[in-house]
Amino acid sequence: MTTSTSLFERAKMVIPGGVNSPVRAFKGVGGTPVFIESAKGAYIFDTDGKQYIDYVGSWGPMVLGHNHLAILSAVQKTAEKGLSFGAPTPLEIELAELVCKLIPSIEMVRMVNSGTEATMSAIRLARGYTGRDKILKFEGCYHGHSDSLLVKAGSGALTLGQPSSPGVPEDFAKHTLTCEYNNLDSVKQAFEQYPNEIACVIIEPVAGNMNCVPPKAGFLQGIRELCDHYNTLFIIDEVMTGFRVALNGAQGYYGVTPDLTTLGKIIGGGMPVGAFGGKKEIMEYIAPTGPVYQAGTLSGNPIAMAAGLACLNELKKAGNQQRIADLTEKLALGLRNLADKHQVPFVVNYVGGMFGLFFTDQKEVSTYAQVMKCDSKKFNQFFHSMLAQGIYLAPSAFEAGFMSLAHSDKDIDRTLQAADQAFATLKN
Numbered sequence: 075m076t077t078s079t080s081l082f083e084r085a086k087m088v089i090p091g092g093v094n095s096p097v098r099a100f101k102g103v104g105g106t107p108v109f110i111e112s113a114k115g116a117y118i119f120d121t122d123g124k125q126y127i128d129y130v131g132s133w134g135p136m137v138l139g140h141n142h143l144a145i146l147s148a149v150q151k152t153a154e155k156g157l158s159f160g161a162p163t164p165l166e167i168e169l170a171e172l173v174c175k176l177i178p179s180i181e182m183v184r185m186v187n188s189g190t191e192a193t194m195s196a197i198r199l200a201r202g203y204t205g206r207d208k209i210l211k212f213e214g215c216y217h218g219h220s221d222s223l224l225v226k227a228g229s230g231a232l233t234l235g236q237p238s239s240p241g242v243p244e245d246f247a248k249h250t251l252t253c254e255y256n257n258l259d260s261v262k263q264a265f266e267q268y269p270n271e272i273a274c275v276i277i278e279p280v281a282g283n284m285n286c287v288p289p290k291a292g293f294l295q296g297i298r299e300l301c302d303h304y305n306t307l308f309i310i311d312e313v314m315t316g317f318r319v320a321l322n323g324a325q326g327y328y329g330v331t332p333d334l335t336t337l338g339k340i341i342g343g344g345m346p347v348g349a350f351g352g353k354k355e356i357m358e359y360i361a362p363t364g365p366v367y368q369a370g371t372l373s374g375n376p377i378a379m380a381a382g383l384a385c386l387n388e389l390k391k392a393g394n395q396q397r398i399a400d401l402t403e404k405l406a407l408g409l410r411n412l413a414d415k416h417q418v419p420f421v422v423n424y425v426g427g428m429f430g431l432f433f434t435d436q437k438e439v440s441t442y443a444q445v446m447k448c449d450s451k452k453f454n455q456f457f458h459s460m461l462a463q464g465i466y467l468a469p470s471a472f473e474a475g476f477m478s479l480a481h482s483d484k485d486i487d488r489t490l491q492a493a494d495q496a497f498a499t500l501k502n
C-alpha cells in the first residue's frame with residue numbers, strides 16, 4: 075500500500091471526497107490520487123518519494139516550472155515585510171502596469187483571488203454596464219463555478235457527468251445561453267433570438283476544459299463582429315491561455331480584441347490570484363469609480379503580486395514563449411508518431427504551451443460533440459500506464475496538458491519512451 079492510499083482514506087474522513095477540488099480525486103480515470111510532497115522544475119514528488127514528470131503544473135500556473143528561484147525569492151522577500159495590509163501597495167501598480175503593457179486591450183485591471191472571481195466579476199460588470207441580463211457561453215467551456223457560469227460547464231463538472239449543478243437556481247441559469255464551440259451559426263441564432271438582451275459573450279479562446287480545442291479560423295473574429303453589431307461586450311477568458319498561448323494572450327495570437335479579459339493562474343505564479351481588465355470606460359464602471367460593486371479583503375495580496383510579477387518578468391525574456399511552444403510541439407508530434415506506430419487511432423491538438431490527447435478515429439476534434447465521442451476508457455488506460463512509469467498527465471480526458479519552461483528535451487524523450495509502452499498496451 076502506498077502512502078497516498080492511506081492519506082486518501084484519512085482525507086476522505088474530513089474533506090468531501092478527500093480533495094479540495096473535484097478533478098484531483100481521479101474520479102474520471104479511477105484509482106487513488108497521488109499525494110504530493112514537493113516539486114522542483116519539471117518534477118513532482120509524491121509522499122513515497124517517487125518522481126514524476128509533471129504535465130499538469132498546478133493546472134497551468136507553473137509555466138516556469140515548480141519552485142522557480144525568481145518566484146521563490148520574490149515571495150520570501152515580500153513575506154518578510156508582512157503578509158497582507160488591506161491597503162494599497164506599490165506592487166499592485168507594478169503588476170497592473172505590466173499586465174496592461176503585455177495585453178494592450180487591457181487599459182485597466184482589477185486584481186481578485188481566483189479565476190472564478192475574475193469571470194464572475196467581469197460578468198457582473200458587463201451586465202451592469204449594458205443593463206442587460208443574458209449572457210452567452212459555450213458548451214464545454216468552463217469559467218469557474220459561479221452560478222451564472224455553471225450551466226453545461228466543463229472541467230470537473232463534465233468529468234462527473236453533471237453538466238449543470240444542483241444549487242444553481244433555474245432562475246439564474248435561464249439567463250445563460252449556451253452555444254456550440256466553433257459554430258458561429260449557433261451564435262448568430264442566439265443573437266437573432268435575443269437581439270437586445272445579451273450583456274456579454276464569454277469564451278475560452280482555446281478551450282482547455284474539454285481537453286484542448288483551438289478555435290477555427292475566423293470563429294473568434296466572427297463573435298467580435300456579432301458583439302459589435304448587437305452592442306454586446308466580448309469577454310475573452312484567458313485564465314488558462316493568458317501568457318501561455320502567447321505573451322499577449324490567445325487574443326494576441328489570434329488577433330482579436332475583446333472588451334474585457336479575465337486572467338488567473340500564471341498571473342499569480344502559483345499563488346491564489348485572478349484579474350479582470352479591459353477598456354477604461356468599462357472598468358471605471360466598477361466601485362469606487364462606478365456603481366457596480368466588487369471588492370476583496372485579500373485582493374492584490376502582496377505575496378501574490380510579487381509572485382506574479384516575478385513569473386511574468388521571467389516569462390517575457392526573449393525566446394521563452396518560443397521555447398515552450400517548441401517543447402509542446404515536440405511532445406505532441408512525438409506522441410502522434412508513436413500512436414501511428416502502434417496503430418492506435420489518435421488526435422493531438424496543441425497551441426503554445428498547452429496540448430490535448432484524444433483517443434479517436436475522427437479526423438479532427440474541434441467541437442464538444444467530437445470531444446464526447448472520444449474513447450475515455452482508452453485515455454484512462456493510457457493515463458495509468460504513464461503514471462506508473464512516472465509521467466503525470468492531467469487525471470481526466472477532459473483537461474488540457476501544460477508544458478513548462480523547466481521541461482528539457484530529455485524529459486520529453488523520457489515521456490515518449492513511456493508513451494511507446496503505454497500505446498503498446500492499448501493495441502486491442
Ligand code: PMP
Nearest residue numbers: 188189190216217218313314338
Ligand atoms: N476560467 C478558465 C478558462 C479556467 O480554466 C478556470 C480554472 N481552470 C477558471 C476560469 C476558474 O479559475 P479558478 O479555478 O482559479 O477559480
